[in-house]
Amino acid sequence: MAATTDGKRSDGAASGDGSGGDGSGAGFAPLAWGNLFAQSAEQIAVAAAPLVAVLAFDATVAETGSLQTGLTLPFLLLALPAGVLVDRLSRRRLMVGAEVLRFLSLAVILALFLTGDLTWPLLAVLGFVGVCGSVVFTVAAPAMVPELVPRAQLTVANSRIELARTAAFTAGPAVGGAVVGWAGGGAAFALATLLAGLAVGALCRLPETGAPSGPRRRIFQDLREGAGFVFRHRLLMPVFVTQFVFGTALYMILAVFVPYAVRHLGMSATGTGLTLAMLGAGMVLGALLAPRIMRLLPFGRVVAVGPVSGLAASVLLASTIWSGAGWVAALAFFLLGAGPILWIISTTTLRQAVTPARLLGRASALNVLAFGARPIGAGLGALVGGLYGVEACLMATVAIFAAQAAIILASPVVGLPAQPGPVADPVADPVAETG
Numbered sequence: 245m246a247a248t249t250d251g252k253r254s255d256g257a258a259s260g261d262g263s264g265g266d267g268s269g270a271g272f273a274p275l276a277w278g279n280l281f282a283q284s285a286e287q288i289a290v291a292a293a294p295l296v297a298v299l300a301f302d303a304t305v306a307e308t309g310s311l312q313t314g315l316t317l318p319f320l321l322l323a324l325p326a327g328v329l330v331d332r333l334s335r336r337r338l339m340v341g342a343e344v345l346r347f348l349s350l351a352v353i354l355a356l357f358l359t360g361d362l363t364w365p366l367l368a369v370l371g372f373v374g375v376c377g378s379v380v381f382t383v384a385a386p387a388m389v390p391e392l393v394p395r396a397q398l399t400v401a402n403s404r405i406e407l408a409r410t411a412a413f414t415a416g417p418a419v420g421g422a423v424v425g426w427a428g429g430g431a432a433f434a435l436a437t438l439l440a441g442l443a444v445g446a447l448c449r450l451p452e453t454g455a456p457s458g459p460r461r462r463i464f465q466d467l468r469e470g471a472g473f474v475f476r477h478r479l480l481m482p483v484f485v486t487q488f489v490f491g492t493a494l495y496m497i498l499a500v501f502v503p504y505a506v507r508h509l510g511m512s513a514t515g516t517g518l519t520l521a522m523l524g525a526g527m528v529l530g531a532l533l534a535p536r537i538m539r540l541l542p543f544g545r546v547v548a549v550g551p552v553s554g555l556a557a558s559v560l561l562a563s564t565i566w567s568g569a570g571w572v573a574a575l576a577f578f579l580l581g582a583g584p585i586l587w588i589i590s591t592t593t594l595r596q597a598v599t600p601a602r603l604l605g606r607a608s609a610l611n612v613l614a615f616g617a618r619p620i621g622a623g624l625g626a627l628v629g630g631l632y633g634v635e636a637c638l639m640a641t642v643a644i645f646a647a648q649a650a651i652i653l654a655s656p657v658v659g660l661p662a663q664p665g666p667v668a669d670p671v672a673d674p675v676a677e678t679g
Contacts, residue, residue, distance in 0.1 A: 271392040272401055274449035279385060280408035281443035282343055286378050287416020288423070289350060289436040290315055293371050295421060296357070296429035301364045314368040318375045319382075319615050326383040327609025328466045331602055335388045336450045342380035343447055347440040349374035354433040382612055387604035390596045391453040398593045398663070400535050406589050407531035414524030470606025479598060479664070482655035483547075483591050484610060488617045489648035490554055490587075493641045494580065495621030497561065500629040500637050501573075508634065509570050519574045526581025534589045544660035546590045551649040553583020558645040562638045594657070597664045 297303035297311055329338060349370045356362035356370075385405065393401045423432040474480045505511040505519060538546050557579035564572050592611075599607045629637040652658065 271451050272389070272404075274446045275385065275388065275392060276401075276404050276408065278339070278343070278443045278446035278450070279405055280412070281439045281446060282346070282378075282381055283409045283412035284416055285346065285350065285436045285439035285443060286375075287412045288420040288432060288439070289371070289374065291417040291420030292424050292429055292432035292436065293367055295424045296362075296432075297364045297367060299424070300357075300362075300429055301367075303364050307364055311364065311368045311371065314372040315375055316619075318372060318379045319612060322376060322379045323383060323609045323612040323615075324467055324470075324606070325463070326380045326612075327470060327606035328463055329380065330384045330387050330605025330608070331466065331470070334452065335384050335391070335605075336447070336452050339381055339384045339388065339450070340444065340447045342377040342384070343440060343444045345377035346374045346381075347437065347444055349377070350433060350437040350440050354430065354437050357430050357433060379612065383605060383609045386592050386596065386611075387608045388450075388453070390601070390604065392451070395597065395663070395665075398596055399538050399589065402589045402592045402596075403531055403534040406534075406585060406592075407528070410524065410527040410531050410585060414521070414528060466606065470603055471610065473599070473603055474607055474610050477598070479655070479657050479660075480595060480607070482651055482657055483594065484614060486551055486648045486652040486655075487587075487591070487611070487614045489644060489651065490551060490584065491614060491617030492621040492624065493554070493558065493644040493648065494584075495618045496625035496628070496637060496641050496644070497558070497580075499622040499625030500634045504634040504638070505570075505573065509564060509568055509573060511570055515570060519570065519577055522574045522577040523581040526578040526583075527585045528581075530582040530585035531589065534586055537586060538590065542661045543590065543594075543663050544658040546586055547594065547660070548649075548652055548658045550584040550587025550590075551645075551652045553579045553586075555642070555645040555649045557583075558638075558642045562642050565635050565638060593663060594660075 293315065294303075294311055297307065301307075303311070353362065353367060353370050356366060386402070389401050389405065390398065420432050420436075423435060474484060501520070502516055505516040511519065537549075541549075557576040560572050560576040560579070564570075564576075595607050595611065596604065624640075625637055628640055
């Protein structure tokens, strides 16, 4: 059993966790269940909040826009500081504390709703507080996985994490909307609060792995060290850039697809919804098949599947400009889900494998920060679609998807035959290569 230069076990497994070959040992199971409950609570609450704002408070477009901003802004503001905390403090305690924060925010929303004292500004503020907990949880979870399972089981563990997230992402908004419609906003927030409470209970069963070791500096120095490690790394840098460009192109499509589907493809509201649902269906299937695919293909080729799948999907979607075939659009959205979920699982495993334990939180935070591509892509879609038409926007996404595929295919990542082994800590060993 080798050790990393910061004193952590190189296989990343917590002592005595009992992890089995499926990555579901005693140490990992509480994280898997906690993740499922936490992600479900978040998605149901995010879906219910704007519906309640409109139905209960007659919120305007500007007010619901402000609410949505409050529910996404913490990912941009807090991701990097959260990464520093994850690398300085007990990850178990941070995750429990983050989920308690989400639980309390939902409980207060529920109490105010039941007493008739809830307003949309209070909903926005309390929603913002809850999402702050979500940011810390999102950064800490992948950083903790290597402490709970052996290195050889990282792919299986990450697949389980992503499958839960994907299931929540796919079903959560539908469940939240349905509960609001059938039983009212109070019932939706009660369900989200219950799930957040279950997440707290599961996370409290996590083993205490201790705080990562390493030099303590000022926060800015820690941020610079984490960013420098990722941006100078020959494997992690192209992954970050590819992910950012991919997110930009994907959200350009999502920004314009609904009016395009209705007006150009002649789809009904139901048909449009089912087509968009193929994105989630592809993600679920990809997450289920990921461990098997990663056993059959070289590691680097699995990483390349997502960007290439995205390019193929964009070409298919652009072809509907001439064919008008709705089923082709549905296939495109399926590919946009199935391929990229393999990307998420494989690149998360890559990041965990090559990043020293004391830097995992900051590396994970930079991955979360790449979510900033979402509003950029949506804005570009609205701009290009408004000025030049939806068709021009779809053609532009083909070029952008081609760029992200070219970036990753030209990188050394695709040449990796297997999951990389641990690297020396550059602080402890200044001459060590970061690749």
